[in-house]
Amino acid sequence: MRAHLGDQLVIESPATGAARRDGEIVGLHHEDGTPPYDVRWSDTDEVTLVFPGPDAHVRHLDHGPPGTDTSEAEPASEAAPQAGAPNPGDVGRRVAVERRRHGLSRGEAARRARMSPDYLAYLEEHPADPTVATLIRLADALGTTVTALRGAGVDTPPGQGHALLHPHLRDLTPEECRTLLSTHGVGRIAVTTPDGRPAIIPVNYEIVDDDIVFRTAPGSAAAAAVGTDAAFEVDHMDDASSQGWSVLAVGPASAVTETAAVRRLVQHAHTAPWAGGKREMWVAIRPVRLTGRRITPADGQAATGH
Incomplete structure (x- = not known):
């Protein structure tokens, strides 16, 4: 069985041949x-998401080669929303x-996402609950993650998903830890404040x-790290796949005061403090x-949450 975007999937009763259900194919895998x-x-x-059985067949429309989108023009809905048009959902806003x-x-x-432009327009303009498979293809096409398209739980802590059925926890090498620290990001500094807390x-x-360098204000809680052996942690959690990693760096913390060094740090900075x-x-x-750990699926387990 082969289909194009926009074709119709028809499921018929084996006994009578009457159509029991039909729908438009809006996404190819x-x-x-x-x-x-x-x-x-x-x-x-x-x-x-449908895995067609023996009672299903595809009703083809006039298309090009399977898996291609022959539509050249942008849907009219790409223009500014008209008065009274439905409001997009959170996923649709993030996709757009x-x-x-x-x-x-x-x-x-x-x-790029192997779906109908009309369906993408629908997602962007209406509250919708696309399948995980659809989100995976959209995330891949847009260079982001399923978690990001879902909002990454802006007002909830990470780790809301279920654990993997067979998780594998392994230690990271110092080289892997350095790679995960990357060039910049958000981490957590552990300190004892001046009042002993x-x-x-x-x-x-x-x-x-x-x-590892960061900016703070003199007298702030983060500034209390100066002159101590500090612990600095960075992590990433993916609720969609129930996987993640953490890196812990331990070492002496000091204030950077030399003028040329400060100027270099300012020029090097990727962003101002949030x-x-x-x-x-x-x-x-x-x-x-430098130590770290990563949770991945055990060998043979699909990298999806349960």
């Missing part, structure tokens, strides 16, 4: 047009933002000459120990 398909059912307007950020038309984004403070950090305010004190941590 293989470039050659073989199953499974994302189908928008005509009776419910819902989109589901990522698509525009990459300078992609709906037609091109739909082609423990605290963990999130900060924007940079990696400069293997040092917290805003006047934060002109630079703190550097020189890691003497």
